[in-house]
Amino acid sequence: MRVIAWLVEGTWPACVDAVRTHAPHAREVVLLHVSGAEVPGVAHGAFAGLLGRGRPERDPGDRLAALGDTSAAELLDAAAARLGRPCERLERTGRVERAVVAAAEGADLLVVARDGDRARLGPHSLGPAARFAVDHAPCPVLLVWPERAPGLSTLPPPPPLPSP
Template sequence: MNVTAWLVEGTWPACVDALRAHAPDGAALTLLHVSDPDVPGVAHGAFAGLLGRARAGHDPGSAVEGMEAESAAGLLAEAAERLGLPCERRAVTGRAERAVVAACRDADLLVLARDGERDRLGPRSLGPASRFVVDHAPCQVLLVWPERAPDVTTLPPEPPEPPQRR
């Protein structure tokens, strides 16, 4: 069995803990981090917008790319240490929702955390990228709360009964 955990800053510990708790013995484990290519792109664009007035060789986009790669590697290392099991570490760049779905091509299970509103139950507990992944993942999905789940009293009230026709 191949199990992938999508790790995002702020919620990754819950994914690692769920991976350790729910992955069967002997499963091939993958820790996945996705970096957004737009962040360094903005810095590259700002540099290019200076129309040659900036000093050559000091493109801040390159520095941002390096910092992003270091951050991803650090997060993956910390997650692997917390997991305490043999695993593959994958850092990819791309649109998160598409990169995660593509990375699950050979996975049997994907673990991800809720990343939206976390103070009540409901569909808004998933952000747009996570919603896309849940809807399009080519494997089973284990969706975890990054902290204790809200109480069931946070459900919205039931809709009123429709009027009966006579």
Template sequence: MTVVVWTVEGTWPACVDAARAHAPEGADIVLLHVSGQDVPDAAHGAFAGLLGRGHPRPHGPAHGWGRDPGTRMEEQATVSGRELLAAAADRLGRPCVRRELTGRVEREVVAAAEGADLLVLARDGDRSHLGPHSLGPAARFVVDHAPCPVLLVWPEPAPDLGTIPPPPPHA
């Protein structure tokens, strides 16, 4: 059995705890972290767009000229992802594989779950109420497109049943 655990900043402990509780002994567990490209790509574009716009060009590395901030953001995301995966592996306390991917987050997660027997992920939206808004866009995409069974967990205790939205007026 292969279990993929999607680790995200802020909700990863609940996913790791769920995998520890629900994955049988001997299961192959893959801890997955995906760094998105949106912010680094925007920084690359902004940096490229500022070149040659009539601004004085300070010279030398001390002034930062020629250093693309998007590259630095990518490097920081890689380090952050590795640290998160290391903490997740420590919390899991059993053998696992760590996978760090970069790209469009929701699509990378769905692709990584191909061939898995279970995908574990956490709610990432409004967690103060039960209902569909407890899933953000990325988690909603993953739940809707996952090629395997999904275990969807609350990162903290679930809200009480009184938070269920009322039925529509025509029901």
């Protein structure tokens, strides 16, 4: 069994714990972190358009990309230590939701943490990237709460019954 655990800042421990609990005998575990290219790109564009003509060495986009790479490596190291078994560490950059779906190709399970409104049950508990990954994953998905799930009292009300 090949398991992909998609790790995101703030929710990654729940994904690692889910792998340990629900796939303890997986032959291959891949810890995946995807960095979006948007933030460094915006910083680079602002610098080039407003400030940086003739001084490319001072481009903040390059610095932000380097900081993101360091942060991703540290997150993957912490996750591997928490997992406590051999695993592959995979870093990707690009459209987050599409990179996750592509990485899940050929996997037997994709582990995803809820990343939206975690105060109540319902569809808003998934952010756009997680929703896309859940909807388009080419394998089964284990969707986990990063903390204790909200109670059933947080379910949205049912739709009104049709009038006779």
